[in-house]
Amino acid sequence: MAKVLSMEEIDKLLTAINTGDTEPEDFRPAKDCRKIKIYDFKRPDKFTKEHIWAISKIHEHFSGYFTSSLAGLLCSLAHIHVASVDQLTFEEFIRSIPTPTTLGIIKLPPLNGNIVIEIDPFISFAMIDRLMGGIGESTRNQHQLTIIETAIMEEVFTCLLADLQKAWMQVTDLQPELLRIETNPQFAQITHPSEMVVLITLEAKIGDTEGMLNIVFPYETIKSIFDKLIITGSNGKTGQVITKNIELNNREDIPVKLTAEILRRNFTIQEINNWKAGTVLLPLYPKPPNTCFLFFGDKYVWNCEILPEIKSYPRSIKISGFYKSPIGTEGADNMEKVNSAVTGALQAAKINITVELGSTALCVKDVYDISEGSILKLDKYAGEPVDVKANGVLIARAEVVVIDENFGVRIIEILNTSPEQPKSDQES
Numbered sequence: 001m002a003k004v005l006s007m008e009e010i011d012k013l014l015t016a017i018n019t020g021d022t023e024p025e026d027f028r029p030a031k032d033c034r035k036i037k038i039y040d041f042k043r044p045d046k047f048t049k050e051h052i053w054a055i056s057k058i059h060e061h062f063s064g065y066f067t068s069s070l071a072g073l074l075c076s077l078a079h080i081h082v083a084s085v086d087q088l089t090f091e092e093f094i095r096s097i098p099t100p101t102t103l104g105i106i107k108l109p110p111l112n113g114n115i116v117i118e119i120d121p122f123i124s125f126a127m128i129d130r131l132m133g134g135i136g137e138s139t140r141n142q143h144q145l146t147i148i149e150t151a152i153m154e155e156v157f158t159c160l161l162a163d164l165q166k167a168w169m170q171v172t173d174l175q176p177e178l179l180r181i182e183t184n185p186q187f188a189q190i191t192h193p194s195e196m197v198v199l200i201t202l203e204a205k206i207g208d209t210e211g212m213l214n215i216v217f218p219y220e221t222i223k224s225i226f227d228k229l230i231i232t233g234s235n236g237k238t239g240q241v242i243t244k245n246i247e248l249n250n251r252e253d254i255p256v257k258l259t260a261e262i263l264r265r266n267f268t269i270q271e272i273n274n275w276k277a278g279t280v281l282l283p284l285y286p287k288p289p290n291t292c293f294l295f296f297g298d299k300y301v302w303n304c305e306i307l308p309e310i311k312s313y314p315r316s317i318k319i320s321g322f323y324k325s326p327i328g329t330e331g332a333d334n335m336e337k338v339n340s341a342v343t344g345a346l347q348a349a350k351i352n353i354t355v356e357l358g359s360t361a362l363c364v365k366d367v368y369d370i371s372e373g374s375i376l377k378l379d380k381y382a383g384e385p386v387d388v389k390a391n392g393v394l395i396a397r398a399e400v401v402v403i404d405e406n407f408g409v410r411i412i413e414i415l416n417t418s419p420e421q422p423k424s425d426q427e428s
Helices: 007-018 049-074 090-096 121-131 147-168 219-234 269-273 341-347 364-368
Strands: 078-089 102-107 114-119 177-182 196-206 209-218 255-268 291-296 299-306 314-322 350-363 375-381 386-390 393-403 406-414
Touching (some): 049 147, 049 219, 078 090, 114 121, 121 147, 121 196, 147 177, 196 219, 255 269, 255 375, 255 406, 291 314, 314 350, 386 406
Antiparallel strands (some): 078 196, 102 114, 114 209, 255 350, 350 375, 350 386
């Protein structure tokens, strides 16, 4: 705590300076190269630098999305960018914004609590003017929004929330919903005045009109996803995990499963019920013979070439390239409508069918060593039927066929996958 001088001590100090016995520089505090900040227990910092950095990156993406959407909505030039990301108390934020203004109270499931989005009156009235056929000028006579103006701003908020959801998608699947629009900040009490919030301030320009747009996340609302924010921010790219930068340490010997498949698509229950020996299944998209896809879990990673088979030897595949195009998973056929809505819904339910040539287990370090030309041995022998699985459950066995220069499989055996019924005491 700084010492408070008495009047006598102050007089002696001034006299010493006037007589030249000492210099004012002697009383200046020594410079310290460290950045020292007084900690205020009334407004403690609850957001770390990593949290602030990650939130800033997320809203840089949001700025890009909303710039494009707003320009399309207004049919006018628009530009939005992140100006700052700070933490402060909610009361400080409320005192810093004008009255009246445009405040959107946003519900943000699955997070608990609400957030506030404030649009500067200069910007909001420019938007309203543009959407009502004007040139996008902001009136100097700021007033509370009328019913018609509120309805117009609801359309803007709908566009804004869609882009906000998109920007946060890599962290968590938010479902933002506009609860109401307020013009008086005192009616936007979404949290305790002394509660810490993170304030994202964006500078917006619509035509020749400039203003600010503020997004406020209370600490209690966002704290449940702090861990995801740190993971997101640690990679330098929002929502991306760069696996090659992971320190493996003792995890190099953890086995992972790779599965080679020649078909993956959805079939309806009705189609599956009609299967019998001799039924031919074709992939959704044409695929040349002697090729398959190698999956790491549910991720399609490599294109492969099936090597010539030798009886009683394991099947082998050769990596021919990395992921090139997505594999369709939606069935192509639409079944006819049935009278019963319940029966129709069940019959039309999609089941993911996969046909597996085989699989292999590798250590993580070996997966990283996979490159074009690598040879992998599967757990199935040449000549064995391939497995047909529905949502991972083995339901049939098939043989590989070529139909019109495309790969396919023909069902040779339908397996009884129904569980055995327990025997009664009399049957025992």
